[in-house]
Amino acid sequence: MLKDLLEKQRDAVVDRWKQLLVGTYPPETQRFLKTQKNPFANPLGNSIDEGLEGLYDNLLKDGDIEKFSEFLDRVVRIRAVQGYAPSTAVGFVFLLKEAVQEILGQAIRENRLYEELLTFEQKIDSLALLSFNIYMQCRETIFEIRTHEIRNRTSRLVERACQKYGMPQEWADTEETKA
Amino acid sequence: MNAWTSLFASLIAVIALVLVALFGVGAIGLDTLFGVVIPYIAIAVFVVGIIYRILEWAKVPVPFRIPTTCGQGKSLPWIKADNLESPYNTWGVIGRMALEVFLFRSLFRNTKAELREGPNVTYGSAKWLWLGGIAFHYAFLTIVLRHIRFFVEPIPSFVELLSSVDGFFQLLVPTVFLTDIALLAAATFLFLRRVFLPQLRYISLAADFFPLLLILGIAISGVLMRNVWKVDLLMVKQLAVGLFTLHPTVPAGISSIFYVHLFLVCVLLVYFPFSKLMHAGGVFLSPTRNTANVNRMERYVNPWNYPVKVHSYAEYEDDFREKMKEAGIPVDKE
C-alpha cells in the first residue's frame, strides 16, 4: 500500500519536501532556516516546518479542506509577500511529488503502486489549486491594506471635511467630488 | 573575490610567513634580524600604532549621548531602574562596560535557554559563539601572561601561580597547559565556524581569516616547540631578557621553530593596529555602551553644534495670520 509507505517514510519525505522548499531561498539563508528552531527567532523556518508537516499528515488521513487551508496558509501567506512570482510562491506544493518520487520511487516501482500514486498526486494537484486561492486572497488583502492605509492616514481630515462642507461621506473619495 | 579565495589567500599568506622565518634563520642565518631587529620593530609598531589609532578615534568627538538601553531607565522613584543595562550614573557605566569587556555580556544575550521541538529544553547554537569567544580571549590572555616568565628575571610570583594553575592536571611531561588546548580548540572552532556556516562565510573577508590563521600558527608553533621539537629555554630566555633590558643578544643555535613562532608573533603585533583586532581598544570607546542613559537629566554638549536654518514662529505666523485670526487662534502680531 502506498499509504503505508508514505506513513513509514513520513519523516524522510517531509524532510526532503522542506529541503526542496528551503532551496528556493538564498544559500546564506537556508542554514538559518534549517537550524534555528526557536519559533520566535526563526518564524519563517518554523512556519514552513509546521505547514508542510500539517499538510502531509492531513493528506495521509484525508483531512478536511479547512485543515488544508490552515496549513497552506502558514506557508503561502509568507511567500505571497516575499517577492516571488506567483508560480514560485505556490509551486512548492508540487515539490511534494518530487520528494515522494525521490524517497519512495524505487518502492513504488517494485510494488507497482502506480494507481495509488496517481490518486495521491491528484490530491497534490487539488492542494495546488487550493494554495492558489489562498495566494490570491493574500494578494487581495495586500491591496485592501493599501487602500485602508491611505484612507486611515487622513481619515479624520476627510470625515471633518465632509461634515463641515456638508458632503455625504461616501462621495468624499470619488472623482465627482473632486471636480 | 569570494570567501574561498579569501580563505586560501590567507592560508597562503600564513604559510609564506612561516617559510620566510624558516628560510631567513635556517638557510641564510639572519638570526639577528629575526631575533632582534624585527621584534623591536614589531613592538614599536604595535605600541605606537595602537596609540595612534586610539588618538585618531579620540580626536573625533562623540556629539550625542546614544546609549542602547537594554533595561529599564531611571525615571520615577518607585520604578526599579536597571543600572547595568541602562546606566544612570558612572558606576552603572563602569559596571556595564566591565560586563561587556570581561564577560561579553551582549554576546551572551544570544544564549538563553530555548524550547525546541520535543520535550527537552536545550540551548541555542548561539551560545557557542559566546563560549568560543570567551575561551579564546581568556586563553590568549593567560598565555601572554604566562610568557612573562621568559621576559623578566626574577619571575613575579603571580606568573608562577598562573602557570601552576594552568598546568594543574600535570598531564604529560612537560605539563600540558589547559589554556594551550583551550586556545587551539577555540581558535579552530571560530575558524571552522567561518568556513562552514554559509551565512558567516558569505560575510567573511580575508581580514577575518588571516588573523585567525595567524594566531593558530602561533599557537601551533608554540605547542610544537614546547612538546615536540624542543628548544633550549635558557637561550630563549636569554634572548627575550636581552630584548627587554635593551641589551639584545642572540644566542647561537636556537632552533628555527622558535624563530617561526617569534616571527608570527611579530607579524601579529604589526598587523594588530591596522586591522579589526583594534576592537580590543574600540570596545572601550563605543558610545552605545559607554554613555549613560541620562540624556534628559544631565546636559550633554556637542562641540560642533552649529546654528541651522529653521522656520521661525514669526515666519509661520506671517504665512497663516489671517487664517489663524479667523479661526480664533491667538496671534502675536495683530
Place this chain on the structure above:
Amino acid sequence: MYDAGKIIVGIVIFLGAVAFPFWYNAGKAATPTPPKLEVGTTEKQCVESTAYMKSSHMQLLDQWRDEVVRNGKRLYVSSTGKTYEMSLQNTCTKCHSKKEQFCDRCHNYVDAAPKCWDCHVPPPEKKQTARSTN
C-alpha cells in the same frame, strides 16, 4: 564630547602593561646572561648528549620513572651503548650533586617546576649549601 582624560588614563594603563617587562627588568637590574650552572663533577659525559639532556631530560627522567616503578626495569642502555642504572639518586645526583646551583638555577630561571622532589630527597650536601647560603 571627547572624554580625553579617560582615554589618556586608558593609554597610560595600556603603556604600563605593555612596558611591564621593560620596567620590571630595569627595576631588578636583570641581565640577559643566564645563570651559571655548576655541574658539580668533572665527568665530561652525561648519559646522553648535552644538547639532548638540555632539552629533553624531563622526558628521559619521566621514562626512567615509569620503567622502574611500573615495569621493575632498572637498567638503561644509552644511545652510545653504555649501561646506566635508572635512578635519580644513584645516577643523576651522583654527578649533579648541587641541586641549587644546577637544577634550581635553571628551573627557576625559566619557571619550570620539576616534580622530582615531590618524592625524592634532594642530595645531602645540597642541604649544607642551602644552610650556608641562607
Place this chain on the structure above:
Amino acid sequence: MELHNLSKPQDLMNIDLNKTPETPWMDTPVNFRDGTYIYPAAGKNLKRLGLPNPREWSPTDEDWKLPDNWKEIIMKGLKERLDKYRSFRLFMDICVRCGACMDKCHFFIGSGDPKNMPVLRAELLRSVYRNDFTTLGKMLGRFAGARELTVDVLKEWFYYFFQCTECRRCSVFCPYGIDTAEVTMIGRELLNLVGLNINWVMEPVANCYRFGNHLGIPPHGVKDMWEFMVDDIENITGINVNLPINKKGAEILFVTPSGDYFADPGTYTCMGYLMLFHEIGLDYTWSTYASEGGNFGLFTSHEMIKRLNAKIYAEAKRLGVKWILGGECGHMWRVIHQYMETMNGPADFLEAPVSPITGTKFENAKQSKMVHIMEFTADLIKHGKLKLDPSRNRKVRATYHDSCNPARAAGLLEEPRYVIQNVCEDFFEMPENTIREQTFCCGGGAGLGNDENLEMRMRGAFPRANALRHVQDKHDVNRLLCMCAIDRATLTALTHYWAPDVSVGGIHELVANALVMDGEQERTEDLRGEPLNEEEEE
C-alpha cells in the same frame, strides 16, 4: 521556453539543487523591481528645504541624474562625518564580523535577503571606507575587504539604507555595541548630499518644516481637527473638554505626533489625552506651530533633526510655559530623549518639571524639561489621582508591543506596562525574546511605512506578527497596544494581514475609556464608538 520545459515545477521555481558557488556580495548589484524600492523624493520637497539636486527621477532608470562630481561630494561628506561622529568612525573600524547580529534583523528574518543582515548592511559602506580611508584597504584592496565607490554601490546604498528601520535591535546583541542605526543614518545623510532621498520621508519633512506637521495642515485646519475630537468626546461622555491652543502663560506645552490627530487609530489616543488633561484640570496648551512631535529629520540627517526639533523649545519659550509634556510616539522620543537638549538646549527659560497634580518632581527630565506622558500618567495612577474603571475595557484582551525607540533608546519599559495593567483587566505579554529591549520592529519605522514598500513591510513585520499570533492563539488577544504613532499606522496593516481580528491602539485610548470623569453621562460606547459591552451590541 517551450511548454514541456515548464513541466517540472522545480524548473519553474528556479531551484538549482546543485547550487552554483556564491557570488560574493560585493559583486551582486541590486535589482530594482517594482515593489521592492521606495519612491524617490519629489524635487519640489527638496527645493522647499533647500536640499541639493532636486529633480524628478526613478530608481529603475539607468541614469539617476547625479551631479557630475557626485563621487567627490560623497567622499567629502564621508570624510566630514568620520571627523564628526566617533560612533561612526569606530563602527567602521572595529566590526569583527562575528555574526552575532546576522539573524537579529526583522528584515533578514522575514525576507531572507543576506544584505539585510546588519553586518552586511554596514559593510556596504565600510567597504568604501576601507578603500579610501584605511592603510590596509589602500594597500590590499579587495583582500582587505575594500571596494571602490561606483554608481552601482551607490544604488545599493539607496536600496538597503532605505530598508533599515533604524530600530537598533542588532545593537543590543553586538559585543561592541555597533549600532546599524548610526551607520544607516550617516548612509542616508551621504545619499542626501547627492539628492537621493525617498518621498515618504522628504514630504513629511518639508511639510513639518513649514506647517508644523507632517500632513501640511495649516493652523486653522489643525484646530478644526482638535475641535472635531472635542465634539466626539462630548457625544460619548457628555462633557465638553477644554481645548487650549497656543495659550500664552500655560504651565505646560503638550506635543504629540500629528498622526495622533489625523490618522486612525491614533485619533482615539489623542482623544484620550484631551479627556485626561481635562479631568485632572491641567493648565496646558496645544501648539499649532510645534504641532508635530514626530521628527522625520531623524530619517534624513542630523541637521534636519535639529531644524525640525528647534520648534519645540522655541514655542515653549514664546508661550512662556514651565515645562513640556510629550505624547505617545516612538522615534519622537529618540529625538527628544537623546538629541533635543544637546541640539537645541539648554532650555534655561524652562523649569524642572513638577507634576502639578501630584507634586512629583521628574528628576530624570530636569535638564531637558520634557516629560513622557507615560511617566506622567503612571505617576498620576500611582498617587491615586485618577478614578479608573478597567471593566470598561473588558472587551479588550491586550498585549503590548514595545516600540523600538522608547525601548532601546530611552529604556521606557515599565511605565507603559504599569499604566496598561491599571486600565485593562486582561493583559498578556508576547514571548520573552520579542519584547522589551529585544522587541521586533513593526517593519515601517524610519520612513519605510509607505504604500509602495508594503510587501517589504509585511516581510519585516513577520517576526512581530508571529509573536502576536502566538498570544492570539494562546490567550485570545484582540488588541495590540503600542505607544508610537508609526506603530499605530503600520501595525494596523500588519495585523490586517498576519493576525486579522487583532486591532491596534494606543495606551491613552484605554486610559480614557477607563477614566471615570467628573459629571460624565453613563458611557455606552468606547472612544471608537463601539458598544462597551457585548450585550449592548444586540
